[in-house]
Amino acid sequence: MTALTSRMRGTTADWLLRNHIWLFLALAVAVFSMASPYFLTVNNLGNVLTQAAFIGILAVGMTMVMINGEIDLSVGATLALASALAIGLQPAIGVWPAVFVGFLSGVALGALNGTLVALSGMHSFIVTLGGLIGIRGLVFVYTGEEALMVEDFAYTDIPEVYLGPLSLTAMIFLALAALFQWVLTSTRHGRETYAVGDNIAAAHDAGIRIKRHKIINFTICGALAAIAGILLSMRLGTAEPNAGRIWELWTIIAVVLGGTRLAGGYGSMWMTVGGILTLAVLRNGLRLLNTPNYVELMVMGSVLILALGLDRVLAARKGAA
């Protein structure tokens, strides 16, 4: 085992084999750079990062949950609720308290999902499918089906902070990815998250507190969904009750595209960032080339199936070697 990891850690080639999504990303960037003069500009790449950041932040949380061997389908609805609370409560309690309550709603719903999964032994797919339906219901009950609009548009200036081409939103995404990569590799919680996802029975026998790690990871996932929702509400100045609908699917697609395994125990934030950027580059590049929307949807679907096939081939080769 140690011999294997040290050998795999060895060369850049090995890193790229594990993170083959980055090769694909480089290829996509190269193709679009040649195809469109507007693609490889600092401004456009900054935009790509900002657009990617919202689903990217969801994906950081999803990666924690997935490495743990679980899944969270409720992130899109949680995002919508946090965004509605952050805007809707402003007249009553002020901007920052409203944002804080929005954040807390994500923490609470994530903790609820995690606790239900841990205590009941239900599959997280079922628990969070229920959550997806129910939390969307909460959003509709709270907003009364209306889009909420912010009263003071100073709110939309908050994320307008730039470091070169990097927006604050993009910086938060990258910072969160780096933070949780550190958590995964350098904290006990991170290492035990891998252990639980890899082999839950062995983890249990090794004395790892499985339930605690699951609850923590779902809470992280809910909290990050709320952060994405709050940033979205700042960017738009409104909170739509349908915001984030089917974003959970794009999030899962991005994470899996990156190479993190749905079965758990394997993956990293670098893979997820690669997956997110690949999806965003594909989308942005196709739009710059004026491709109709349907081509984009078809390309996304095909790429995903191809990536899955490629992953299967690579995994088989690794197993044979």
Place this chain on the structure above:
Amino acid sequence: MTIDWQQALRRHGLIAAFGLFLAAVAVGAEGFLTLGNILDVLRQVSITGTIALGVTFVVVTGRLDLSVGSMLTLLTVIVVDQHNAVGPFGAIALTLLAGLGIGAVNGVLVGLFRLNALIVTLAMLSLLQGVTLWYSGGSNVNVAGAGETWFAVFGRGSLLGVPVPVLIFLGGAVVASFFLKRTTFGRAVHAVGGNETASRFSGIATARTVAAAYVVSGLATAIAAIIMGSRVMGAQNTIGQGYELTVLAGIILGGTSLMGGSGSIWRTVIGITMLGFIQNGLLLLGFEYYVQWLVSWVVIIAAVWLDLAAKRGRVLA
């Protein structure tokens, strides 16, 4: 003779809870338990129900099919558009063929290539949305001369007072139940879901069984699309959005395990119908339509948890 309450709860707890719910709504809402209203509910669930019959085969093999919502959209667009081009017979034939074809693509990818079902069908969800927009050119399609065509019978007709979509749903349930319980194919579906390795070693063609389950799912979705096209007499490019989740929620509520190997058509029928009655009952009680989502949340968690608790004899995992 003593009654084993745990056993009774385990086997019939869901039905008992459902009965309690019906009784409670009936007290509060007039006209809830009338034949007319019950048929109304069944008519409303006939489309999700018909899809769910097919998806049940997939779920019993231990897989998922999240592509059915997009598939429903595409097939409804096809049936409506082709109705104007080649007439109702041709349109129905083409739609059924397209459903079988899309199901076969899913089946080949998941069954033969052994790719992850969740991701493959998610990819198909996106891909089929694209195909729909390409096919329709982004605009809505409508049946020309909606008043004259006999095509209306599938969504709007009724026979002896029973709406035709209800007959299709329930008739389909009987046929599906026969196939899932009494045929070699149905037993293979159960075996693959229960223990794939063991079933392979006992000579079951697991890959083909899984692929066939997806074809059944595609066929059921095509039939649902015919009902949908006939009822609406048109199709928007988002008409089936989210159906995959309602279908899954109904199947789960019925008590079919997502792990595969156990489950039945009648459970699916009950689960889907329960969702329909929850929706209908809450509306009759005067709640907004989205309150049903909150109630569904609680009901799904409670039902599945109860089921698990009864099976392991303990509430907590």
